Amino acid sequence: MAHTLQRVSEDANKVATPDHPIHDLLALRWSPYRFSDRQISHADLLSLFEAARWAASSYNEQPWRFVVARHQDILEFHRMVSCLVDANRVWASQASALAIGIFRVTHARTGNRNPAAEHDLGAASASLTMEATSRGISVHQMIGIQPERAREVYSIPPEYAALTALALGYPGGNWMGDDELRLRDQKSRQRQPQTEFVFRGKWGQQAFPA
Amino acid sequence: MAHTLQRVSEDANKVATPDHPIHDLLALRWSPYRFSDRQISHADLLSLFEAARWAASSYNEQPWRFVVARHQDILEFHRMVSCLVDANRVWASQASALAIGIFRVTHARTGNRNPAAEHDLGAASASLTMEATSRGISVHQMIGIQPERAREVYSIPPEYAALTALALGYPGGNWMGDDELRLRDQKSRQRQPQTEFVFRGKWGQQAFPA
Numbered sequence: 419m420a421h422t423l424q425r426v427s428e429d430a431n432k433v434a435t436p437d438h439p440i441h442d443l444l445a446l447r448w449s450p451y452r453f454s455d456r457q458i459s460h461a462d463l464l465s466l467f468e469a470a471r472w473a474a475s476s477y478n479e480q481p482w483r484f485v486v487a488r489h490q491d492i493l494e495f496h497r498m499v500s501c502l503v504d505a506n507r508v509w510a511s512q513a514s515a516l517a518i519g520i521f522r523v524t525h526a527r528t529g530n531r532n533p534a535a536e537h538d539l540g541a542a543s544a545s546l547t548m549e550a551t552s553r554g555i556s557v558h559q560m561i562g563i564q565p566e567r568a569r570e571v572y573s574i575p576p577e578y579a580a581l582t583a584l585a586l587g588y589p590g591g592n593w594m595g596d597d598e599l600r601l602r603d604q605k606s607r608q609r610q611p612q613t614e615f616v617f618r619g620k621w622g623q624q625a626f627p628a
Numbered sequence: 629m630a631h632t633l634q635r636v637s638e639d640a641n642k643v644a645t646p647d648h649p650i651h652d653l654l655a656l657r658w659s660p661y662r663f664s665d666r667q668i669s670h671a672d673l674l675s676l677f678e679a680a681r682w683a684a685s686s687y688n689e690q691p692w693r694f695v696v697a698r699h700q701d702i703l704e705f706h707r708m709v710s711c712l713v714d715a716n717r718v719w720a721s722q723a724s725a726l727a728i729g730i731f732r733v734t735h736a737r738t739g740n741r742n743p744a745a746e747h748d749l750g751a752a753s754a755s756l757t758m759e760a761t762s763r764g765i766s767v768h769q770m771i772g773i774q775p776e777r778a779r780e781v782y783s784i785p786p787e788y789a790a791l792t793a794l795a796l797g798y799p800g801g802n803w804m805g806d807d808e809l810r811l812r813d814q815k816s817r818q819r820q821p822q823t824e825f826v827f828r829g830k831w832g833q834q835a836f837p838a
Contacts, residue, residue, distance in 0.1 A: 434682045436678050436681070436682060437674075437678060438671070438674040438675045438678040438769055439678075440675055440678050440679045440682060440759055441653070441679070441758065441759055443651070443653065443758070443760045444679050444682055444683075444755055444758065444759060444805060445682065447682075447684070449684055460836065461648070463836065464647075464648040464822070464836060465648045465649055465650055465818060467822055467825075467826045467835075468646050468647060468648040468649075468650050468822065469650045469651070469654050470648060470656075471646070471819050471820075471825070471826075472644045472650060472654055472655065472817075473654075473754065473821060474657070474659055474712045474757070474769055475768075476770075477772040478818065479773075480819060480820055480825065481799045482825060483825045483826075483827065484825065484826050484835075485827045485828065485829075485831070486826060486827070486828055486835050487828065487829075494828070494829055519707070533771060533791065534746075534750075534771045534791070534792070535751035536744075536746040536750070536751070537747065537749055537753075537791060537792065538750055539747055539750065540744075540746065540747035540748055540749065540750025540751040540754070541750040541751065541753065541754040543751065543805075544683065544684075544750070544751040544754035544755060544758075545654055545754060546757075548651065548653070548654065548754075548755075549650055549651055549654060552651045559684055560686075560826070561686040561687075561744045563745060566697070569726075570829050571830045572827070572829075572830055573830055574831055575831065581743065581747060582744070582747065588802070603648075607682075608688065609681050609682060609688075610681075610682060610688060610690055612638075612674070612677055612678065615677075615680075615681070615690065615692060615693045615694065616677045616693075616694050616696060617693070617694070617695045617782070618695065618696055618697065618704070619695075619697075619704055619782075620782055620783055620784050621784055621785065623781045624731075625677075625695075625696050626670065626674060628674065
């Protein structure tokens, strides 16, 4: 199970600048707007979804579902591109594979709303992304999809809902997209400091004063 | 940034049995119902939340917030235990630290509902968990909390909502809890096969036939 961690980017601008040390698999992950024409192998795709499979979920419900389309399967790939919002279609068309992230809205056993469903899809997609990073593959997730078009195209049953898309591929490639995206792609990665989101005792109170 | 991957469990029963190879950090993660009395260091806690900080989020909104309580801060810790549902209070009391996972319901800029908010909290918590695994620390997330009690106790503003709790600690420890939990803790890890959740072309259609 040993993998060589390959840098997913040669661009130092895209490596996280953490205030405290974090694992390379987390620091090197980022969401590119372009991909090279190198295709992801069958074996790698299986391992990526296998990583999603072993994520944690509330009551082990495993509410995540994915529909996947490979670039090489041209008609299938274009059908999935048509489920994205316009702004995502051009750049995401460069990906080696696309997937729609779907969650089961209700608990299978009780039929009640599963309040953890979207959360657990997020965890599974993060696991998939971590596995991808370890294999030199980049993932760009997007909320900009047309969920009801995806429902129609893939016959998604009413107890499920499409939420995200994932663009998967190797870094590199030429620019496809407008200048605004190009600027966004070149920008260094920005995050709010821990003081803005980790509290202790009371809302807004710094957890770990220096 | 190099860390030694320590096995979070000596229990072979708790290592995932993937059908396709996945990274050790994902295969060794599991959610224990008991923890040893070894405490997580200040530096490790900072790195865990730093891992959450660098997760991906829709529009880089970073909707995740956490309130944390360390076991050693006895009053603070018991206040957080009181925000869990009854069934989680006994075993989670053994943790070295607890956190409440909170998301910002609306986009900060527009005030509209952020459909990715829970999803992105899930991604941040998965990143935190992966960092923990790399440091030999276990994380058990739970949906069984009392969100409105947490709102009251921590003065959580109306545009935010508590969703999860995270119990953090080192593996080991004695049994605290009932026999049903003990059985659940000893059970081997089960997951649906990829044929149940990865589709291609159409709902329910196997993505990668052998």
